[in-house]
Amino acid sequence: MDKLNENARERKQIKLGEIDTGPILVALLLGFIAVAIFVILRRRSAGRRDFLLAGLSESGKSAIFMQLLHGKFPATFTSIKENVEVYQAGSSSARLVDIPGHYRVRDKCLELYKHRAKGIVFVVDSVTAQKEIRDVADFLYTILSDSATQPCSVLVLCNKQDQTTAKSAQVIKGLLEKELHIVRDTRSRKLQSVGDDDSSKSITLGKPGRDFEFTHIAQNIQFVEASAKDQELKPLTDWLARLL
């Protein structure tokens, strides 16, 4: 009996005395790494579930936002910050982000949201599209050539169709194709900037030798007409429902 006890005590002492700390540490480390990988994977698979409303200033993004989400048409001013709300379509929901159109804030805002974007709605003012075609094309090119937006679907919404001088979606599509062809050319000749800039490499759109056409680019792009004032947003809601 004493021998058994002694053996037990010896074994216990051995266990306490020479606890092999190696495997325990390895186990802890593995556990930590597993948890970390889990957290990272979860964040990444939070993935793309946002819809962005982008476009030039005064094209009607905030009005469309309010019309879609609250069915109201209040007066709106130039947005300083983005509007973010959850959009419900039947059973599924997604976040709708209204990016301010003003030149100074739009890039920074887009930067924050473009990685989680599933679809981009590019709003164009159909009345002034001809006059401002260069600015519109410039912004559209920036969005389309960004590496983070390659998997997104794009809907070009020609807003303000309630006005009599509004151009149709086909006309705007033609204008944009011609303008984007030139923008692609001038962008390739731009000066390199001071300092590092490999965070967002831009991609040349379309096929280099031929005229630019929207069918050549990686994103799935469509043109529709709408009017926020007259609550004619059916094409937009259909497109959103299809993507959700």
Place this chain on the structure above:
Amino acid sequence: MLDFVVIFTKGGVVLWHSNASGSSFASCINSLIRGVILEDRNTEAKYFEEDHLAVQFKLDNELDLVYAAIFQKVIKLNYLDGFLADMQLAFKEKFGGIPAAERLGGDYDFDREYRRVLSAAEEASAKQVKAPKAMRSYNESQKSKKTVASMIQDDKKPAEKRVNIQESPPPSKSQQSSPPASMDDIIRENRRKLREKLTPTKKTSPSDPKPSKSTASEKAGKKPRVWDLGGNSKDAVMLDRSKDTPEDVQYQNINSELVGTMQGVIRDLDVESEDEVEDDDESSEEEEQVQSKKNKRGGLLSYFKGIVGAKTMSLGDLQPALEKMRDHLISKNVATEIAAKLCDSVATSLEGKQMGTFDSIASQVKEALTQSLVRILSPKRRIDIIRDALESKRNGRPYTIIFCGVNGVGKSTNLAKICFWLIENNFNVLIAACDTFRAGAVEQLRTHTRHLNALHPAAKHDGRTMVQLYEKGYGKDAAGIAMEAIKFAHDTRVDVVLVDTAGRMQDNEPLMRSLSKLIKVNNPDLVLFVGEALVGNEAVDQLVKFNQSLADYSSNENPHIIDGIVLTKFDTIDDKVGAAISMTYITGQPIVFVGTGQTYADLKAINVNAVVNSLMK
């Protein structure tokens, strides 16, 4: 009296408004947003004027709202500050409980509270007006501030006293940030007259020796006097020491390796290149691991941030952090005034904002400052010179760019670099040498033209000379030369005209007038101000006065002011890039080019993130 009161979110949606007159004030509010809030010019005043309307506004950073009241500019309402603060309190009381998600959807019936607050404010101000003005106490009066010695009257020396009294007001007037030019002139005139009055003997002294000198020369036999700096154009041939005729020119080795480098991708200039070169591979790997762990830790903490309660920031809390930030900016060569204004603007945008317990005030201030710096440096319109030049080419007119700036900043050098970039991209360029004052200016441009033509010979471009120089020598009127150059470009179908002007100090009135005339007469597409990155507080003065002169001396309603900035000598500053901020803040115009050296390939565009990073480092 108040035409329009509105409460709208920072996302642009109007929550409530009260329109006393029928017209729409949307354009006024939009100008307020674009001119003040987005330009980070919200200083303490919170007041903005446009046409005949004035706006008083207040930012609510906790609920992300803006309260604005529009009234006629001529009516001075002094109760508006208190009124807006009371409105804010009343609004928060009534609607503060609504959670963020439903804020945009609710109906905001605020009319009753608005009328109540308005009548209370009007009564309070009426009472204040009627109350008798309180007498100043001795400590507040002027008398207590004077020293005893200054008040002792000494009848024996009245002249000195007069000088003293007249000298003290002008310095205080000149300390104002932007005195009108006429005031300076009047003061200078008065001072000169006073000095003449006090020293009456000076005038008569030169007259006496003159007659004796003239008689002596008559006796020696009349010889025409040869003055050192005189002469007429007949002597020009003798004085022309330029080795500029084609026979004299020795073609030095031309850097033909420069050809083709400015098309598309060019070597980068890192702003932080020194640090990266010193890193070893091992240490960089370790750093990455440490950084990723830090990110993970930050990520875990951010889960807690949302749970723990919030604390609002007050001005007193923000002040020490803002002081440190302001000193940091000044140490990075941002002009003092600009740094102070920026910190004020950050204070107004952070005041009252809630922050989580794990956020420190310093980090919030730093983040807000970074955001506002990025906003300032980001251009407010699209800059694409090649696209615009193509458009002008299509319309059959030349695209004109005028370079202006003070002496010695690098106008001619950077003009040559931009010219090289344009001919690399297949544009025909005409250089107009409108610097008719500086010795060697025309020769410098001629040398550049020859070098550029050697790099891009006519044979390679369908027999067209890519660069031509239009010059009329020295001493002529710059505006006339520019006009003729543009006409010549139009006739010979040249694509771009680059006009080089003489360097001039910003407070030299006749030269600023002539620059304004040059710009008004020739109506260029782009007026570029060339400024060096080494300049410190002087940048504020230069740009303010240049812009003001261009606006004042032009007789148009919409004068053509500076459209863009060329920042030169960027390679001489390591990370003290503050001049970029000063210049863009004052004019609100973007930096179009950055000059980083003296060869033709040293022309870059600005990278906003890199500059802001090196400023905040």
